[in-house]
Amino acid sequence: MIKIVTKLLLKPLARAVYRPVVEGLENVPRKGGVILASNHLSFIDSVVIPLTAPRPISFLAKAEYFTGQGLKGRLSRSFFKAIDAVPVQRGEIHLAQAALNAALEVLEDGHAFGIYPEGTRSLDGRLYRGKTGVAWLALTAGVPVVPVALAGTEEILPVGSRRPRLRRVTVRFGEPLDFSALHGQARSARARRQVTDEVMAAIHELSGQDLAEVYNERPLAA
Known part of the structure; x- marks a missing residue:
């Protein structure tokens, strides 16, 4: 029922409002x-992609989004279920x-999974070097x-902002990359690096972002 409401109401509403x-x-x-491998600019990315893709796309989400109490908890649970988010226990989401x-379970069940090879959001708009988890999954x-x-x-949800703004966004889906020739080589560091670099090159061609050429590391907590 939730997914039907999402398909019939949420997607058309989002398209009408944000165009x-x-x-x-x-x-x-x-x-x-x-696998849908995307650049990462905002928390809202995991909402934008499922709402614009032609099929359900699963992303990982903290388990707390599914266990909240009261009206806010019910709304959060309903929303994340509607966009096919996969709950992961707090702390576990940082364990690669x-x-x-x-994610592998999602793919083996024949579904689509979204991932950000950069690992975390880019705060300066540059495209950072990809981590090889995307390659491990593909291979x-x-x-x-x-x-x-x-x-x-x-621009919709800047860092530190709690309320989304009305801004127009662009989503580009590139041609599928076929790595079947390397299937089964997930344990090879060279194969994982090769696949990841090809994926990031394709994302860069679509996005036109400046390249950082380093990994995007999460800032240490004070």
Whole structure:
């Protein structure tokens, strides 16, 4: 019921309000496991992609979003279920292998999974070097990778802001990348690096962002 409401109400409403520019929908396979690898500019990215993609896309989300109490908790739970988010226990979301295992289950069930190879949001708008989790998933599951480029999402929900703003965004879905020739080589560091670099090059071609050429590390807590 929740997903029906999302499809019939939330998607058309979001499109009407934000009027996103969406390109390359034909590049997203309509069935079977597939990874959507995107640049990452805002928390809202994990909402924008599912609302503009032609099929349900799962992202990881903290388990707290599914267990809240009262009206706010029910609304949060309903929303994240509606966009096919996968709950991960607090703390576990920062453990790469635990997160990858949860993503692998989604792909093996024939569904689509969204991932940000940069690992965390870019605060300066540059495209950072990709981490190899996306390659491990692609080579282990044997699925294609669709590069995705977002533009303008950082204007909807800037860092530190709690209320979304009305801004127009662009979502570009690139042509699927086929790594079947390397299937089964997930344990090879060279293969993972090769696949990841090809994915990031495709994202860069779509986004046109300046390259940081370093990893984007989370700032240490004070």
